[in-house]
Amino acid sequence: MSMKVVGDTGIVLARELRPALRDPFSLAFSLIQPLVFLGLFGPLLSDMPGLEGVGDGTPWQWFVPGILVMLGLSSTSMSGYNLLIEAQTGSHERMLVTPLSRSAMLIGRALKEIAPLLVQALLIIALVMPFGFRFYPLGALVGMFLLATLGVGLGALSYALAIVSKDREWLFYGATQTLLFPLLILSGMLLPLDMGPAWMRAVGQVNPLTYVVEGERALFAGDFGGSAVLYGAMAAFAMAVVGLVVGTRTMRRAAA
């Protein structure tokens, strides 16, 4: 990545974050969602059969990374939504005529969705620590970095989808909803696939998210040693590359 892309990403990110920073209330609001998750899943989790075996210590150790991936997934996959609005008013076109690097426009928007996730993650961790969750700061840091990388890929794909869906909002919503839940369930994010039928496990094996989720679990357990982290990192970076290539191509093709 050139310096220009880094600098431009900062400009795009700052612009995208500013409305939220100007309105602290909206930030506080974004913390409610993880609280709801914890509050509703927690009681179920504490005596769910089958979960005792996964990971050592409390089920939270297994569950929290999954929640974080899911939060990242749902926010970045909706990042195209804002674009849909901006494309209709003309502000997207205005940004397109500036010399901003196209990749920076994709990365900056995706990171804007990831930034609140950092705060959400800290809150969740702080809340589950009294219940036996063990916090490995370095693992968590690398984990969040991987999640941001995955988010760049997903955000860029969402952006591309929004460009293609211009004037056809149903396409954006339809495609996002149709893809999101199967991907989510078939990655073992919230429920382990080990208990599922063979075909589900097979699909899970080819779902790149599975590897990211497993990588995150290893990282949040402070376990850098196994292959899970390596595979997770590879899957996340592959998603980022694919997202950026598809995203920049789509932007270019939109002018054709």
Added chain:
Amino acid sequence: MIHIRGLTRHFRVKGETVEAVRGIDLDVEEGELVAFLGPNGAGKSTTLRMLTTLLRPTSGTATVAGCDVLADPAEVRRRIGHIGQGNGAGHTQRVRDELVSQGRCYGLSRAQSRVRADGLLASLDLEPLAKRTVSTLSGGQRRRLDIAIGLVHRPRLLFLDEPSAGLDPQNRANLWEHILRLRKEHGTTIFLTTHYLEEADTMTERVMVIDHGTLIADGTAQQLKANLAGDLVTVTLGEEAEARQAAEVADRMTASHETGVEGTTIRLRVARGDEVLPEFLRALEAAGIKALTADLRRPTLDDVFLALTGRSLRESDSVE
């Protein structure tokens, strides 16, 4: 500054081809102030969007600010500014934030962007709105902000797509003061589109009339009006017989014209009505004919459009 050859753009809509722009050739030199005048759907925005790299031409070439729009779009973007027809400012952003962001997008430092932003807030009467969220602005206020945003980086070449649409007369005057100053102080080349006939007529030096994707006239407003429409001289006389005599007098005059007699009224279409009218009156007096009233109406660009297309621009505005 701008060199266009055979610029064409088609759209496919539901299996049909819309020929939005059909083979436009034109050149704009550095420092010129030109206006694209044409009815809705004429192809003004499509042309501008091709010149600003937002759309690829179906065929033809365009060099903008020294760069080919297809070969080096990134460099074109660096050298130009474009104020689109839509709302450039993001609805969730604050007014001043958007101005500062724009400066940053063009590589200005944070401090420099702030100085420019504050200057534009003051000169476009936006200061009281600086902290407002864009979605709370009125249409005209938003348009002023769009214009301010487009001016932050002081491009050498600026495209404006209907900049004055929705502005009240005072703000329109304000906008023009700004555009003219920009040009005087920085030598900016300005290419704008407009519906307002008066604006194209009085403010710009060169008017290009576009209709159905084709350039149908190009020149100063003066030239277009003189060549394509002409002044209308109307003289009334006491009796119908005198009017017929007056027509003969008119035919003997040298300046080329069309003559029409209706009752006691005679009408002449001439290129220079201001010269023809006194001459005509003297000739009538010499022939012993007494003119009762004399009137001279200069043509408008609407007359030009009417002469070229048989349609009035004012009417077609609302039809299409």
